[in-house]
Amino acid sequence: MTESEKQVSRRDFLKLAAAAGVAFVVGAGAGYYAGSQKKPEVITKTVPGTPPTSPTPPPTSPTPTKSEVVIGVIAPMATKQGMVQRNAAELAIREINEAGGVLGMPVRLVWGDTKLNPDVAVSEFRRLVTVEKADFMTGGFSSGIMNAMMEPMAELKIPFLADASSPGHPAKVHEEYDKYKYWFRITQNNxxxxxxxxxxxxxxxxxxxxxxxxxxxxxxxxxxxxxxxxxxxxxxxxxxxxxxxxxxxxxxxxxxxxxxxxxxxxxxxxxxxxxxxxxxxxxxxxxxxxxxxxxxxxxxxxxxxxxxxxxxxxxxxxxxxxxxDGGVVNTAPPTDMCKQFIQNYTAQYGHPPEAHQGFGAYDAVYLFKKVVEMAHDDGVENPFDPDVVVQYLEKFNPDNPINLTRTIAFYPPGDKNKFDHDLVWGDNYVRxxxxxxxxxxxxxxxxxxxxxxxxxxxxx
Amino acid sequence: MSKLRKYWNIDIGQLSYLIGFLLVMGVLPIFLPDTLLYILGLTFIFIVFAVSWDFMTGLVGEVNLGHTIFIGVGGYVTALLNVPTRFKNTFLDILTNIPPPPIPITILLGGVIAAITGILIGLITLRLRGWYFALVTAILPLLFIKATYVLKDIFGGEEGFSVGLSKALAPDTIGKYIITLLFMAASILILYGIKNSKLGLTLIAIREDNTLAEALGINIYLYKVFAMGISSFFAGVSGALLVHYRVTISPDLFDVPLMLLIILAVVIGGLGTLIGPIIGGFLIYLLKYWVLKVYLIPYIPTTIPINDDIILYILLIIIAVLMPHGIYERLKRFYMAM
Amino acid sequence: MVSINTVMIILLYGATFSGILALISSGFTLIFGVSRILNFAHGAFFMMGAYIGIYFVQQLNLDPILSSLISIILVGIFSIAAYITIIYPVIKNEVMTIIVTLALALLIEQVILLTYGEFGLSYPRLVAGTLTIGDVVIPMVRLTILAISILTILGLWIFIDRTRIGKEINAASQDPEGAILIGLNVNKIYAITIFVSAVLAALSGILYSQMYAANPFQILNSLILAFSIVILGGLGSVKGSIISSFIVGFIYIAVTTLIGARWSEFIALAIIIVILIVKPTGLFGVEE
Structure with a gap:
């Protein structure tokens, strides 16, 4: 083995290296050229309401091609906190589909596993949004992973009802609203x-x-x-x-x-x-x-x-x-819907929700359905447009809470504690x-x- | 003479495979969706982690279980240089007002600082042969992780921090993909060159026979420390590149799971072969983060205690026991037997 | 001003913590000293002891002591099986030995994670109650564990020093080639040693989960702890491991009570690294 390497003289090596370099640059250049040529095509193919992959997206407009609603759950699936979110979202989606779907369209669940690793989380997030064409995301768990996922969220402009406990996340919404406004916290654990x-x-x-x-x-x-x-x-x-x-x-x-x-x-x-x-x-x-x-x-x-x-x-x-934290103890459901959810969940999976994040994921799906329908009723052209979804989610403020498994309201942008888009805390909301x-x-x-x-x- | 030619062919063959691989990768963006390109870009960076680890462990024969130290150091250096406000109101407040240099410079500095760290660690730990190096490098990453917790105002603790989208490697995924591909190609070529240079040959001689090398008057210790510097430089640069690829930094770059994935890739591909870790890195990263996840795991009932990690570890044990030289050597032998 | 009570806490709790450390690290050192196998699966044997025992108590309602004995023997048998199937084929290759044992450890960690989850699990107590020494309250279980640790280590010493097989082990560890020449079956000796080492690991896992809890993450944590102790004591020296277990144990508890819990690991590691810079072979190690 050592002998073999001795045989390669320096000059020959350099020659080969140079050849490799040239070949590579040609290949890469071709790829990049082709890639940049391809970009507009990607955008026209985009399902309406789905954020396009380009950082400067043209306004999305509804087309008759939208035939389903896709909801993405992203969480560490090896943990209870992750499994409960997937199960709860699945349950909510089944219930919604049985009741006729969202705006008459069936809802499909797609999910990704963060493995509690930021690189995995980000690539899964991107996969769910760009390949599976998720209209909206829920999930999370663990602040560091959330930090990482907020970047593709901002880039791809996708509403994200999330679970994580750092006050740093709403502070980002506070400081760079236009970029991070798609983020809402659906669990009470600031x-x-x-x-x-x-x-x-x-x-x-x-x-x-x-x-x-x-x-x-x-x-x-x-x-x-x-x-x-x-x-x-x-x-x-x-x-x-x-x-x-x-x-x-x-x-x-x-x-x-x-x-x-x-x-x-x-x-x-x-x-x-x-x-x-x-x-x-x-x-x-x-x-x-x-x-x-x-x-x-x-x-x-x-x-x-x-x-x-x-x-x-x-x-x-x-x-x-x-x-x-999260606002529900199984023995003391705060709302009727919550009682119902615990019963249905237990019937479906053999045990009550195994972590509080389940209530968040379940509410997230219903909340999304709700705001899309509200926007549609108001005659908004594309109720799935991420900016529209954000605008309607913000309507649930302390003066206008909504009763789901918990009483949900979000702090409006510009909150004095920098809790923008966080769940409102209090006896009459979520504690x-x-x-x-x-x-x-x-x-x-x-x-x-x-x-x-x-x-x-x-x-x- | 025929022997000579045979060896020649192998080397030219190796390079032509590499050129072919790069060409294919270069035109892939035409066919692949954005998200797969994103994972491929991560794979390219990961391959440099693997190849640089192999440089120390495969080529020099010292089991470095703390390679993530250098990946992490490179990452934090570039992240902090780009976000100097992290130093505000800490004991390093004086650094707050340093204007961030251009990103390529900060990435390079990440590599330089990582190399210095590697050389220092090497100077201390490589004095003794064999097991001490493995054990000490196994516990050192913990110290670095602890440091990010203790100095969390600067390093952001467990959560890490974001360098901001404006500091991304490229504005879009295709751009990132191309940059990482170019970077991987350059790193592999340089490491290939070093491996075949006098230095590389000396290192292999040391691995094969310590006593003989010593008898020939080679200062084993200094050569190993030098190799450690090279290995950690590439780890640092690629770690820094990763930070600008994903826009965030956190202590996971120091952590055990990443180290294990590197080991997995190199051992499965073939220790000390350079081409092996490229194959292994490519296979393992895509297998773990794409193939198993999308095409296998969702179909396994949750009652069976199997996940992608378990599959990969079983694969690792089988390959280590049945073909300790890795897939690449096995393929090569198979090819030559034909 | 450090009060008498604080000193008592450091002495009592430090000694009991050190006892467990000594059990974990002596097994790790033993197999290395004899066969030059760096067994990265040692931490996995440690936690397997705890989880298998808990399984027998919870699922089959066996007596905790009986369950512990069964668990220890099962882990011992498992270690021999692992030696024959995956360690022996690569034993000549240092790098591969580390890698296969590490892979085995992680495999076991993942299986435990998937079956028992990430939260800790308690081993039913063999002893309950507390004792007040001076003004300091200490749980009986800690004192019992310290006693078991000391007895086990004495037993290990008698085994190596007084029994025939022990003497063979000793001979093989000092000169493997010589041992082959005088007709010893080195392979058998290695298998017996890994059995003993795994039994020590399983026992310490059971005791550990009495005092704390069984937790899949302890597989790697305990391994790192064992590494630090073994590096400090000198690779391959059982005596060195036991002494440095007590050093590390007391430093750990002293830092926890005097400076703060968050510093305990950091300072223990930093001290070990400083010692390593000054004396690279550890306190009792010899240069290879």
Whole structure:
């Protein structure tokens, strides 16, 4: 092998390299020329309402060729958060098709898997829009992936009712409206709203006679918890609550016992987890229940939201107080449609929606149907035009909410908190309900849809 | 003499395959939809990841499990040079007002900084032969990922940040496709040249027989460190290119899944063959992100615990055990036997 | 000012954490020391021990201790099967050994992810309750695990030092060619060693998921932890691995309580890298 390479003299190599270079440039040039020649053709072929692939699209106009409506779901399909979105959208689409479709056209579901990788997410997003001709997208999960997907969304101009938790996304809509206006958040999980619900949780604990003057925070080492903290701090100041210690933990962190022991030594009564990325809320609950210290565990933990959490922790979750982000706890559906959806979903898939993102995806499909029909009724020439869809979605503002599985309204552009196109937060809209694990079930223990009283951990 | 000719033919053959491949790729945009072109562009960048990894692991024989370090460093360098506002109100505030140089320069700088990082790591870890290098490079990417979390005001933490559409490689997909294709071609030709130069031959000699090479007065350590610099330079440039291709940067560029995909591609294609990793990179990337996903996975019932990763890992084990020299050598032998 | 309590926390929790680390890394070092196989599937054996045990307890309602024993033996048998089918064919090729074992680890990770999901799973406790030492509360399970770790490591030492097969293993590790010359079946010795190493991994996986939780991501996490410890202790030195497990374990807990949890991994890694720059062969390693 080594000998063979010695035989190639430098000059010959260069000759070949030069030949290769020339051949390549010719080929590439031909390709580029052909490619640029092809572009107008691509546009004329575009299904009306589907954003064309060119960055400077001509206005789309309706043609009689539109025969179906395509809805794309994009999410990490190996996770519950992804599967539930696909299932929920599928269910909504089936129901809509059985009831006659959208504007008389059948609806087709297409889906892509982000694999939680930004490159995959972006190419799947593009595939769904340009090959499958999706009219509209829903899905998401995980802020970093969402950041990456917002770029093809802006380039391809496609309405996107999304799930992700960073306040950075609506801020983009706020700062570059024309570019990012196609983005709406359909789940209530802007990290910042957790702060308001946490503050309410402390009020509740205070009313019940627990000492919340000092709290011990254990949170993800991640941007989303910084946003929570920046909104939480003023609320704590207002209530005279001191953060005795603020511990940041990384992905996969498991040593909670020394922290709980320390909190107990400091005379703390309330330990506040703010966890999602760590992914080890189960370990926290287990170590907490095993140590049996006089500590309440009350905060926000994505793991605790999981329906299998109680079993996974061997019942250690009993008494764990958490925020149900997304606005629905299965035992306490806030609307009739929600009750119906949980029933239908359970009938179809054998279990209730396995993550809150399902409510978002289900609502997204119905919302899209709704705005397209509204635009059509108003006599808009092309109700599928992305700009029209955005304009009609914006009609659901705090003064004009719509009841789906939750009461949906979006903050209008120019929001003072930079929450543009985010779900409106509040008792009459969507909240991250204060909930608790009791006897293997999740109950809401405060607010408008409360369905159980708070209990103490078994060893208190 | 006949032996000589045979070898000659192989080398010319290799190059002509390459030319053919590039020609086909060059005219593909006429026939393919935008989205497949987009994936192909990513594939070209990925092939440079694979080929540059093979340069260190296949050619020099040191298992580098931290190649993503250089991809990531290249990426963050160009991203930060283009978005200097990330430095605002941090301890590096002074960098905020540096005007961004032209994109080709920042991409190149990404490669240079990555090469410096590679040389530094090489200086520390290549002193000992064999296993230490693999183990240390396996744990190092974690340190870099942690750094992006700890300094998240600058690096954007887990989410990363966007460099903005105006900093894209080209305004449309075809433009991006052509640029990445040209880049891949140039990288392969340069690495091919190095492999066949005196330097490349020395590196192969070191891999084949350490003791002999040492006896001949070759400073193994310095040669390896130099090779590490070359390998990480290409990783850095291609990482930087990827950032402008997809317009965003995040720590996934440092992360294990990308490293594994590189290993998968090179081992399946054939370690140390240069052509092998090109074939492997092409096959694996398209298989994983297009073929399996679109034509296979949707038809597997969810009750069976199989996904595209599992299929690829099984394939990797089978190929590693049955044909440890990879598909390319096997094809070549088959071809010569005919 | 660091209080007595804090010191006690570091000592008690650090020792129990270190015990688990020592179990994980000693198995990894053992197989490397004897056969020069860098077994990247070690972390997979570690988590398989936990998941198979949990399966028997949950699905077949077996007693947790019986399930643990079955699980440990199954993982041991699996490791021999893996050795024969995929490691042995490439054993002469360093690069390929790393790659096939790594691929096996990831394969197992994906299967676990698809069947059990990404969230952790708890192993039913063998021991419950807590103990108060001084003013510091510590769960019984931690102390039990520390005791099991110490006993197992002693057992391992007796096995290698006192039994015939142990002595053969020792001989093969020092001079594989010499071992062949005096008529030892090196292949058999390697198979036995990987069995012992996998049994240690499975046991530590079960104990780990008692204290924390079984989680598919621990396959790679534990591997990286084992790497760091083994690099620090010196490749192939079981003694070095055990001592450096305690160093890493105490650093980890000390950083967690004194500086902050987010720094624990970062600082532990940084210290290891500094040591490596100063003494590239680790604390107890010898140059090859």
């Amino acid at each position: 990290g910042a709203t957790f702060a308001w619900d946490l503050a309410d949780m402390f009020d509740m604990l205070d009313e019940k006679g627990y000492d919340v003057s000092h709290i011990y925070i254990i949170r993800d080492e991640h941007i989303w918890t910084d946003a929570v903290m920046s909104y939480l701090q003023p609320e704590l100041d207002k209530r005279g609550i001191t953060v005795a210690k603020d511990v940041k933990v990384g992905r996969g962190y498991t040593e909670y016992e020394p922290l709980l022991v320390e909190a107990n030594d400091m005379g703390i009564q309330v330990v506040v987890p703010i966890l999602a990325i760590a992914g080890t809320g189960d370990v926290l609950a287990k170590q907490w229940a095993n140590l049996k210290l006089r500590l309440l565990l009350a905060g926000h933990d994505l793991a605790a939201l999981d329906l299998g959490f109680y079993e996974a922790t061997g019942g250690a979750a009993e008494g764990y107080i958490f925020l149900a 991250n309900w204060i909930s608790q694990w009791q006897n293997g079930k999740q109950y809401v223990i405060r607010g408008k849809i409360k369905n159980a009283d708070m209990i103490e951990p078994p060893w208190f």
